[in-house]
Amino acid sequence: MAAATTTLFFDLDGTLIDSAVGITRCVAHALTRMEQPVPPESELRRWIGPSLRTSFGPLFSQPEQVERAVEHYRERFESHGWAEHEVYGGIEQTVESLHAAGYRLAIVTAKNEPHARKIIEHLPFGHRFDDVIGSTMDGSLSDKPELIAEALRRFSLDAQDCWMIGDRRMDIEGARHHGMRNIGVLWGFGGEEELRLAGAQRLAEKPEQLPGLTAA
Template sequence: MMARSPTLVFDLDGTLADTAHDLIGALNLLMAREGLEPLAVADARALVGAGARALIERGFACRGAPLGPKRAEALMRDFLAYYEAHIADESRLFPGALAALDRFRAAGFRLAVCTNKPEGLARLLLEKLSAADRFAAICGRGSFPVFKPDPRALWLTIEAADGDPRRAVMIGDSKTDIDTARAAGAPSVAVDFGYTDTPVAAFSPDRVISHFDELWDAVASLNAAKLQRAPQAS
């Protein structure tokens, strides 16, 4: 039986793509409608990454206007409708991301996305950014009954990509991504340019990179370490 391909699984927001401007733009539209001052992107980047509802709740709380559950739910529907129509106005892949994806694909890796963004929005964003065709699977909230940090979200994404869970690496920007990988028994590479108010190294990923040009060597070092730990034949 042929071995399955080694697999890289990427988070999306804050990892592959810088989406903060469009996400915060949608938040600010709601806040302006409610008579609240908008948030500067530089100040609000750390609010991004935990999903639309959390972003809305955090943003309104920053302006001293905490939301109840029903109001948050209603605002989230408006947020998602506006955001879908403006999903790639300013969002861009991070520098070097596309070249890194192409290098790994050429080397025989399977690539997948595992995000807590709704699957439909994740697909739409990657299509707008001309990157969707690089991935064997694009999975998000709604793809499965579970989502990160449940390790089953990662396992099911790898399965959807026809990848090898024994040779899979998770690439993300947050504690959620690192916790997901750890629970799934997979190594993790963290990017330090994503959306977290705590330095990502504090969450103890296996490797940290500052540019996608560093991803190839990071994955190679993880594979080398795995081989060194493997039992040797006598």
């Protein structure tokens, strides 16, 4: 049985859901609207994880252009992209198992909070998460260390009482910034090398391993 104070912060994209189709199509839509070349699928997948402004920033010389690109992305995401995802196999059962074991569960994602909440509300296990912490629409809160800090603030928690679980280096680096225990998952978009280089304490090859890794 998990201690009552143990909280698990889950990343969303690449950890709970495979959102590659929705994200890459929305990026392609934004680039097309901004009259920018659309890179191949393999390169578009690198956009999954960082904040939108971080990814769009190097492509444009003016902040106003970055904001327009973000708006174009959101335009398609709100109409189509939010639903273009699949839940990873084993995730629902794992979430239910962790909840039954007494863990508090929450989402910490660089996706903007309204979009993240919409997705979580439509997942069959979404009600198991006590809160969704995401980026602000204006980008003032978007980096993982800041998002984790906001999650700790909302729950009035110490970092030592929590775990961060995610598929990208940003999840691991954000956790390490706060001295938080962390698990890198290998079914997402980062991969083992990226997670190890980021300093992941533990790695999970499949969702079913998470209860054992958090209890050990």
